[in-house]
Amino acid sequence: MKTVTIDQHTLPAIGLGTWHLGDSAATRSREIDALNAGLDAGATVIDTAEMYGNGRSERLIGEAISKRKRDELYLISKVLPENASAQQLPRSLDRSLKALNIDYLDLYLLHWRGSVPLSETVTALEDAKRAGKIRAWGVSNFDVDDMEDLLTVPNGNHVAANEVLVNLQNRGTLFDLLPWHQAHNIPTIAYSPIAQGDTLGANLLANATLKQVAAAHQTSVFAIMLAWVIQLPQVMAIPESGTIAHATENVHTINLQLTQSELQAITKAFPTPTKKEPLAVI
């Protein structure tokens, strides 16, 4: 099973995204079942944010995990940039903990860089760590220059992960950010790893190479998209699914091993960029 180590925790390389879960009352209980199916299939990481449904995603997770052992889960949430100040961050964190019905987060991310100075946010995050409310902190949507700025502030080097957009359609990070992460031993959490169910316009589902590789493994193109993401060094993927069968299939993809020739064929169809691209965000 492919794993990724974050803050000395060795975790399955596929976790569960939750951005849109809880948005609709009609699908809520099915989504809770899908999250639990993902956990039953072996996932331990759940990614959420105060922003998602304005707390609805966190509340849904709180309900989904209520009968689970806390130490068998690795829970990630995110603070909005406008709440990342010395005054607001503790309030956001308490709200997230309450919604999730837990007393600590494993990882707390700055959702993206805003106008609060990084030094102020890092101090607030370190305080939260000392208070036992988070085990580690990280960032999201940081490009190389942001990461370099972060390392210049006191304790900025305690950053435990950077969560960014990585999928077969969006490969810009392969040119510079992912190698930078590797050189600094910082794991990557890849969001939208299946390009939001291939709705971002690239029509990956119709790609002949991906279809051929999927057929060889008797699986779906989505599974191949995930397998490609997690074969990148120290990269975890957090696909979202509110459908039991999808959530289960996604987590089982941890064991799908692409061959060297399959990887070469995929790289030929989806070349690694040869120059800097602006960091893509969703």
Ligand SMILES: NC(=O)c1ccc[n+]([C@@H]2O[C@H](COP(=O)([O-])OP(=O)(O)OC[C@H]3O[C@@H](n4cnc5c(N)ncnc54)[C@H](OP(=O)(O)O)[C@@H]3O)[C@@H](O)[C@H]2O)c1
């Ligand atoms: N840090 C950030 O700024 C940021 C930004 C975006 C996302 N995220 C995180 O990353 C997570 C994942 O990204 P995402 O939600 O944007 O997109 P995604 O995971 O790439 O795609 C999710 C979509 O794919 C469908 N899907 C999932 N598994 C499938 C499968 N096996 N077969 C067919 N369809 C499948 C889902 O529908 P079903 O529900 O029907 O399966 C859903 O519509 C988010 O939920 C969130 O936690 C973070």
